[in-house]
Amino acid sequence: MTAVAEILSAELSVITSADPQSNQNQSFIIMKSAELVQQGIKNKSQQSSLGPQTPLVIEYTTPLKRNQQLEWEIKVADKQYGTIRLLSDFSGKGRLLNSGYLWKSARLNHQIKDRQRLIFRPQPFAHQPKIYKRGKGRTGQRQKYGGGTQFINDEKYNPQLKYTVSLNILQDGKTISQHQAILEMDRKDMIRQEYINHYNIKRYGRGENGNLPVPTRDEISDVPPLAENLQGNPLTESQYQLIIDDGISNLAQKINTAYQQRIQQLKKQNTMKDLNQQTLEIPQSKLWLSSGWRNPERNEWYSNAVNGIHQRGGAVDFIIMAPANSRESSIAYWVLWQALEASQHLDAFWQLEVNGRPMTTREFNQDIEPANGIPDAFDKADHLHANINY
Amino acid sequence: MAFLMPLTKQITYMQILITKFKYHAFMLLILSVSFSSSSMADTEFNDYFQMPSTIDSRIADQVTRYHAEDIALNPAQQKQELTDLEKQLNRMQDKYNRDASYWFIKGLNNKNMAAFYNSTGNIKLANLHTQTKNEDYRQALILSENTPDTLTPAIYNAMKHGLSENLKIQATQSELSLGGNADNESAYWHLHWSNIDQLKKAGRDDEAKQAFENMQNEMREKNVDMSVYGELNEAIEKTTFKNSATNSTQTRKPDENIKADSTDKAEDEPAEDKADYIMPMLLFFSIVSLVLVTVYEFIIKKRKK
Secondary structure (H helix, E strand, O other): OOOOOOEOOOOEEEEOOOOHHHHHOOOOOOOOOOOOEEEOOOOOOOOEEEOOOOOEEEEEOOOOOOOEEEEEEEEEOOOOOOOEEEOOOOOEEEEEEOOEEEEEEOOEEOOOOOOOEEEEEEOOOOOOOOOOOOOOOOOOOOOOOOOOOOOOOHHHOOOOOEEEEEEEEEEOOEEEEEEEEEEEOOHHHHHHHHHHHOOOOOOOOOOOOOOOOEOOHHHOEEOOOOOOOOEEOOOEOOOOOEEOOOOHHHHHHHHHHHHHHHHHHHHHHOOOEOOOOOEOOOOOOOEEEEEOEOOHHHHHHHOOOOOOHHHHOOEEEEEEOOOOOOHHHHHHHHHHHHHHHHOOOOOEEEEEEEOOEEOOHHHHHOOOOHHHOOOHHHHHOOEEEEEEOO | OHHHOOHHHHHHHHHHHHHHHHHHHHHHHHHHHHHHHHHHOOOHHHHHHOOOOOOOHHHHHHHHHHHHOOOOOOHHHHHHHHHHHHHHHHHOOOOOOOOHHHHHHHHHHHHHHHHHHHHOOOHHHHHHHHHHHHHHHHHHHHHOOOOHHHOOHHHHHHHOOOOOHHHHHHHHHHHHHOOOOOOOHHHHHHHHHHHHHHHHHOOOHHHHHHHHHHHHHHHHHOOOOHHHHHHHHHHHHHHHHHHHHHOHHHOOOOOHHHHHHHHOOOOOOOOOOOHHHHHHHHHHHHHHHHHHHHHHHHHHHHHHO
């Protein structure tokens, strides 16, 4: 994947976006013309309205001679996406190639106004949920429970749009020079486009439809290293190698520290008792960071929480690094819970999750099989979710 | 095909029909709206356990509510309602005897009753219902043994606690075979670890090794990032295989109850799937209703002439 698009000809000037950073990288996002969504996803960000971005403008800056003509071409990288609306007043035609859609102008007389400037707008594309159910479902296929893809550009659900614009300068019917500019979404704008495409998507089942703001480019950053002693995923399962970090790095570190300190404390005191006042073995297991920031497609693959805080970069999930639902795992979740309850400096919310959804208060409090001395909630938990307070 | 349209369009469509067919069409409107809203409703049971209930969904939903939500009734009313649900479930036992999801719902109701008696301090009745719950879940697992996809990962996950060793292994393996249930990949691989660990602890060493190999093969096939998950593989080697090799004398053998579990297999009989019949039924009723209304109108017109 090319991160930054190129201008291959110095004589072509290119404007791709109203956003200076996107423009600098010759990158762009696509908004519906009548759509206004909020921009600024982090907790303390000042939100602003994000309207339609500038159309793509490519201009040949060198003056042409009287007997010279121009011929513009636009090729898209993908047949499935990249439909354009031409705003320049040119005649031309498009055709479908195996390698992508091609639009080509007629041979243009440069003496007519604005022939040296090509203006077009990429057409917005609708979010195309690929519907899945958690697990393989009854028919062996994921279905009707979220959608999304696991990876970048997987089956084109989060495509990296790219336009190759070529200009031929002709004299007496012969091409005398060729110029090319490549306009391509970079990874930050691919992420932003995902948020745009997922704005207002339907939540399956109960709850509100999606309405998360779009992150600004400044809110997307490189993935920070994982805290010491913490294992698992690098604060994101996303393949972008970028992250929105609204405090998860700090939160993950604090939770891990609280857990490790509690283990050390229990080891020193050796007084951990179960519900039957029997001495419990102090768990040895580390915490495994299973989830941090999720891009919307990824979130949709796994979760029905269309407004989930993972997409804001404000939530982390932890698994005990032990066999799921084993005694070791149950005791360790109990210790982790105690550690968080005792923690004075944790301005966060946390909950146990089971079956991939929050454990309800009733489920948490029910304890009908205490024979093993551990509250049922910790026996059943499959992970702990924590998020900063919004 | 009015029932397939959004509600607003249905109403517009029905208004046109009403002007044409007057009062008779009104019946069709009620029929259509009531069918569509009931079939499209996202029920509690469906929401929590990710499949439509095969039994009366009102009962399944109420049992699910008692499982998951705080109930705003006093203890006497709760007891009454739980007992009523138990009676209704018992009455349908003959009909749904071979239906794994029925046994799960029945077990869930017994779990709710155990929780209720536990909260009121009646430990004897709580234990009795816990035992019955385990028996019900056992029955659900026996019926779904060869057709795990008659239930969902969420149901297997909910059932496995408190079961005997071999049944717990079966529930875990069924959950795995359906792709797991949690909302991240790590939980799925930890579920694999759970399966391996349970097999090892049950003294089924060869199966445990095979399960570990299967997990590693699956990781390779799925191109899992080994810079992350390599640690998990090492942990499984270190804790499950090496630790148990040094503590092999502690390995438990399957007890008599578990042997009985494994011999008491039900014949493979897929559960009835009511959900598959809902849409054709709606289609059938709507067409029949439309035809009847048209014929009736035709007769009335003829008589007037």
